[in-house]
Amino acid sequence: MNRLDNEYIKRLEWKIVTSETMEDKAEYADKRNHVRKQIEVIAAVPKNWKTIQCVCGRNFVIENTFRCLYCGERFCEKCAEIHFGQTREEYDAK
Numbered sequence: 001m002n003r004l005d006n007e008y009i010k011r012l013e014w015k016i017v018t019s020e021t022m023e024d025k026a027e028y029a030d031k032r033n034h035v036r037k038q039i040e041v042i043a044a045v046p047k048n049w050k051t052i053q054c055v056c057g058r059n060f061v062i063e064n065t066f067r068c069l070y071c072g073e074r075f076c077e078k079c080a081e082i083h084f085g086q087t088r089e090e091y092d093a094k
């Protein structure tokens, strides 16, 4: 997936991915399916160090991903920074 792809950016936007808006909008079915698939992967393999696919298309060890409190999706660090609205450096600077 092209990281500058509009759909990709849209998927990471904070406002449109809250659980409330996701429930009633068909266009977010893709996200729901993605999160469900991540949960299935986590449930299926009881061991640590299994990998999971981030929305950017790359696979990451689950322990190295970050789960959103609101939508439940797991992200790699780079995608999480976009989804959560700030980088770690920006957070540390506060």
Ligand SMILES: [Zn+2]
Pocket (backbone or CB within 6 Å): 054, 055, 056, 057, 058, 075, 076, 077, 078, 079, 080
């Ligand atoms: Zn990612």
Ligand SMILES: [Zn+2]
Pocket (backbone or CB within 6 Å): 017, 018, 068, 069, 070, 071, 072, 073, 083
């Ligand atoms: Zn989220």
